[in-house]
Structure formats: C-alpha cells, structure tokens
Amino acid sequence: MILRLVIADGSQSPAVAESVEVAADGALTGWRSVSDGGAGWFDGRLPPAELAEIQALIEAVGATPPKAAARPDSAEEVLELDATGPVSIAGLTAGPGDWSKLAAAARGLLDRLTDFPRAVVGVRYAPGVARLVHRGADPVRVDVGTVTVGATAWRGYYEPAGDWAGAVAGPGEIEAGPEWTYDLPLGLSFDSDTVVHLTADFTILNGPTRIPVRAKFTPDAPS
Known part of the structure; x- marks a missing residue:
C-alpha cells in the first residue's frame, strides 16, 4: 500500500x-x-x-x-x-x-x-422506471425489500421539471449477480425532453453486517 x-x-x-x-x-x-x-x-x-x-x-x-x-x-x-x-x-x-x-x-x-466495479449495485433510468443494476463480475447480497427512490427532472439549463420520492417494494434479501436488474416504478412520469437524476437507498449485506447505501444516477449535463 x-x-x-x-x-x-x-x-x-x-x-x-x-x-x-x-x-x-x-x-x-x-x-x-x-x-x-x-x-x-x-x-x-x-x-x-x-x-x-x-x-x-x-x-x-x-x-x-x-x-x-x-x-x-x-x-x-x-x-x-x-x-x-x-x-x-x-x-x-x-x-x-x-x-x-x-x-x-x-x-x-x-x-x-467506480470505473472498476467488482461487486456493485447501481441505479439507472429508463422512461418511467428507476432500475437497479448489478455491476462487476462478483455477486453481492442486497436487501431490496424497501428501496427509497428520489427522482428529479430538469429541462434545458436546469429548469425544474418535476420531482418524486417514495418507497418501492422489492423482493427482499437476494444475491445480485452479473446481468441482474430490478425495475423500481416511479410514481410520476416525466416528459421525454427532460433529464432525470435519481437516488436509490437500499442495504448491502456483508455477512451479518447490514450497510445502508445510496446509488445515484447523474446524467451528463445537456450540451
């Protein structure tokens, strides 16, 4: 080191x-x-x-x-x-x-x-859906029984275009491996010309230890 x-x-x-x-x-x-x-x-x-x-x-x-x-x-x-x-x-x-x-x-x-994920869960955005995604080659145990999601939309040069926050029920404790995804429906739809920023709070399990974490999705700023 x-x-x-x-x-x-x-x-x-x-x-x-x-x-x-x-x-x-x-x-x-x-x-x-x-x-x-x-x-x-x-x-x-x-x-x-x-x-x-x-x-x-x-x-x-x-x-x-x-x-x-x-x-x-x-x-x-x-x-x-x-x-x-x-x-x-x-x-x-x-x-x-x-x-x-x-x-x-x-x-x-x-x-x-973060360019080198090994056992990671991130969040991505598809229209109307926050999507948890596994990153890396190794599995990771997570508790996604309740995922707290926040979504904020912006239009143009950061003109507010709506926001939503809520708890989404998931499958509970699972092992997420390569290609695993889980969709978290949002309670609000955003216009197609907006840029959506996301946060997703859930728990990673490391043996008996439960670690609250937050994955974020911040798209590139509009040019």
Missing part, C-alpha cells in the same frame, strides 16, 4: 463511508457507500501513467504532515502514506501546495474507483 484514503460522515443518511487504496503495482481497491458509480466493492488497476502521477505527488509531500484545520461540520478525511502514517486532510482545499495537490488527487481516486 502506498496510499489509503478513508472518508466518513455520519451526519448524512445513509452515512458516507468511502475508502480507496493504491498498491505499489497500481492495484486500486476500495468501497463506495454513496456514489454515482453504485455502492459496493471495486477492484482494478491504474495505468502506469496515472500511477506515476500519484507516486510523484506522494514523493513531493515527504514525511511532514499537513497543517490545516477542518471545519467542525466537515466529513472526516484520513489519508495514510508510508512516510506519514494516517493524517487528516479534511481542512485541505484546492491550492498550489504539494499536500493540497495530493489531497485532490486522492479524492479523485474515489471517482476513478
């Missing part, structure tokens, strides 16, 4: 609990609980050029931990390097300093992680 980032925020529901780890050979692994790429476990490998960029940023910060005070209401963000051990980066914002650059790159790895 050359870098590990853990972000936690229990003030939200579901709680944010994200992690990503980079190995010396570029292996990229982690967990997402609230994500546009779905919730679950991810496992992949960074291309050599991306790994080299991360290694250069790590070397630039050396062994001196950052000095930045976090706001009282900010999420906990702990970055761990071999040279420093675990250090808080919650107070580091975008800027020219070496630690700010590394913090931004580490946070970006959480988004990069």
Whole structure:
C-alpha cells in the first residue's frame, strides 16, 4: 500500500463511508457507500501513467504532515502514506501546495474507483422506471425489500421539471449477480425532453453486517 484514503460522515443518511487504496503495482481497491458509480466493492488497476502521477505527488509531500484545520461540520478525511502514517486532510482545499495537490488527487481516486466495479449495485433510468443494476463480475447480497427512490427532472439549463420520492417494494434479501436488474416504478412520469437524476437507498449485506447505501444516477449535463 502506498496510499489509503478513508472518508466518513455520519451526519448524512445513509452515512458516507468511502475508502480507496493504491498498491505499489497500481492495484486500486476500495468501497463506495454513496456514489454515482453504485455502492459496493471495486477492484482494478491504474495505468502506469496515472500511477506515476500519484507516486510523484506522494514523493513531493515527504514525511511532514499537513497543517490545516477542518471545519467542525466537515466529513472526516484520513489519508495514510508510508512516510506519514494516517493524517487528516479534511481542512485541505484546492491550492498550489504539494499536500493540497495530493489531497485532490486522492479524492479523485474515489471517482476513478467506480470505473472498476467488482461487486456493485447501481441505479439507472429508463422512461418511467428507476432500475437497479448489478455491476462487476462478483455477486453481492442486497436487501431490496424497501428501496427509497428520489427522482428529479430538469429541462434545458436546469429548469425544474418535476420531482418524486417514495418507497418501492422489492423482493427482499437476494444475491445480485452479473446481468441482474430490478425495475423500481416511479410514481410520476416525466416528459421525454427532460433529464432525470435519481437516488436509490437500499442495504448491502456483508455477512451479518447490514450497510445502508445510496446509488445515484447523474446524467451528463445537456450540451
């Protein structure tokens, strides 16, 4: 392990609990609980050029931990390097300093992680339907007995075009594997010229542990 980032925020529901780890050979692994790429476990490998960029940023910060005070209401963000051990980066914002650059790159790895699903359930949109979809090669146990869905539609340059939220009954505890999908009917139809954003809250099962998660669907902004 050359870098590990853990972000936690229990003030939200579901709680944010994200992690990503980079190995010396570029292996990229982690967990997402609230994500546009779905919730679950991810496992992949960074291309050599991306790994080299991360290694250069790590070397630039050396062994001196950052000095930045976090706001009282900010999420906990702990970055761990071999040279420093675990250090808080919650107070580091975008800027020219070496630690700010590394913090931004580490946070970006959480988004990069979602390109490598292993055992993940995400949400997609089809007209009138929120659809849970499995991503990755490995199965994942989920409880979708009740899925809380939120849908917001926008027209043009973010003109509000309707929203809906509600609980949708599902099949309960199941094992979701490759090609698994489950449709969650929405209680409101949206015009065909709108862009629909979705959230779906459900539970992932890891042995006896039940983990509330949120999968999000954020389409590309209209050009």
